[in-house]
Amino acid sequence: MVGQLTAMITHELNQPLTATLCNTRAAELMLQNASRPVIDEIREILADIRRDNQRASESIHRMRMLLRQRQLELNSLDLGELVGEVLQITSKEAVRRGVRIKAEQTAKSLPIRGDRVHLQQVLLNLILNGMDAMANTPESKRCLLIRTSENDQEVEVAVSDAGQGIPLERLPRIFDPFATTKSDGLGLGLSIAKWIIEAHHGRIIAESNVNGGATFRFTLPNCAVLV
Template identity: 45%
Template sequence: MYRFPRHSDDVRSVYSWIRPGVAASPALMTNEAFPWMRAELAAERAVAIGRIDDAPPEAARDVHMMRTRGARSTLVLPLVAGGEVLGCLAFVVFTTDRAWPPELIQRLRLVAEVFASALAQKDADEAIRASEALKSAILASLTSGVAVLDHSGRVVTVNASWLRFRDDPAAWAAQAEVGESYVEACRRAAGAGRAQAAEAVELVGAVLAGSLPTFTLEYSGGEPVASWYTISVVPLPDRDGGGAVVAHADTTDVKRAEIDAQRIRQELAHSARVFTMGELTASLAHELNQPLAGIRTNAQAAQRFLDATPPHYGEIRSILSDIVEDDKRAADVINRLRELMRKGEPEVARVDVNDVIRGVIKLVSSDAIIRGVDITSDLAAGPLIVLGDRVQLQQVVLNLLLNAMEAMVDGTRAQRAVVVRTRPAGRGVEVVVEDTGPGLAPGAEETIFEPFYTTKSSGMGMGLSIARSILHAHGGAIRAGSDPRRGATFHFLLPAAGVSVP
């Protein structure tokens, strides 16, 4: 009996009976040894050769091999199961010619069918064992805890990583034992006050019911030591009986790294804002000096009117109103400065992008006058609302405006102009900042956003990199373009409020 391996051209002997004195058949042959017979068997046809001299001409190669082995007659029957030729049952006579009557061939075909069914069953059993071994190996190799649920939500198997969570009471989503209902285990955790356990009960139930394709849930283990975990649940196909697979991972290290990275980004952004404020010192001093000088002049005038006989109370009242207005102007400058210098967690709220731009233009207006730069705005009618941190968005716009003004330091005064435009863009908001400077260096459209890239002798090279990080954190993007005849152009896009961020 020979087997035809699925992924090989070899023909392998799996069982043989040989009369004493006859040379043993080779345990392994190739299809090239008996090409005609192999083709006949592939077509599920029996091969009967009573005398090798009677074999058809196309069997010349096969006859040569038979003569080499000393065979004089043969009958070869295909072993077919499920429409697949699994191998063959071969009868070889070495001592004499032998006829193979149809009745004998038919009886031997029945024997071949029995062997084929047995081989098919053996293959199926081996495939199941291999599949189970593969599943076990995969489960054992996973660092995440994995539990397999049946259609009712009962835990049928878990891997070793799942069992390790038993000693971690904070990991309430991985405490279910084999044979226990996973939904009930989550329900107990909810009853014990575990955060998000009630949500897990509903979501797992929805996956088992087929109304939810999959879900991922992150939860905190709480005090005394902060820890974080993630569970992901995916359904099993109905052909496998239904159910679901629950994966549970300890994401504490990842979460702490994210928190540390966020803290570093915030500190870096704050440092960049402080550095930027240093660049605006002269213009801010000029902007503060005007209302303060007005307050001093008005106060001196009020003293003179008070010393008059009789005092000029009407003039004094008017002067006091001017002092209040100058004080408001000075306070407005200080408040804008204080807002940009604020350090702390981002405060996400509904923000009007147009309002942010107006505030930043007002902040740099004195600096623009000193530099001889004309800043104009072409803002969309009506508010453009996004969800974000106002200070961070101000920092993005401020950085782009300062970069634009610095790019024109060598230009003539008639050429120094910056335009800021806003407009709705699909489900988002687009902001465009254009200047009339020399433009960007060739190929710098991407490198300018890399950390520490700068063309200024006094710059940190972090402004645009931080701006891009801020926009990415808000679900947005930024790109740069350049035209030597018109200058550089920066476009950034933010999702409008109510649009989900991927």
């Protein structure tokens, strides 16, 4: 994971750094020709440099957060309760975006062993992604469904949206770092989620819904036998 991330970040940072260099050279050339009315052009160049620089620092910041993450702190948790906590955190944002969130829980309790903060992070990213995906969905259909279930071996959380969906060719790479389609996204949310779920000995997958939109589901070992 870390090797792959390092390769990706090097690739990702190269672009803004090259752009910054080109812009700096252009500004230097213009300053040599001081007789031309260059102030406006230089101002534009500086804005470009600032934006590219910001992009590079954001990537570095997110990578630091990811790589510096503390060790997993495993505790006995109820996954249903954890879903409730994240729904509370996201409820205001959902109202702001006109998204209805529906939670369906089939089992009374969903006992797992996990790191509360890390798992909250996973769910938060799935919910925010689902809401992002529905930005252009008519408000009457802007609904996010969060369904929890269990069998003897596993507990599962599925987050389904009615958004734009995932094109078939993007599906196999959707958990890769920096696989973003958003102008303000870094494309790290899902790669971090996958890392966290696999560190919990679970699995996470993405699917397209038959009637449009996407479903992300993750499973974790069912710890009912240990309780």
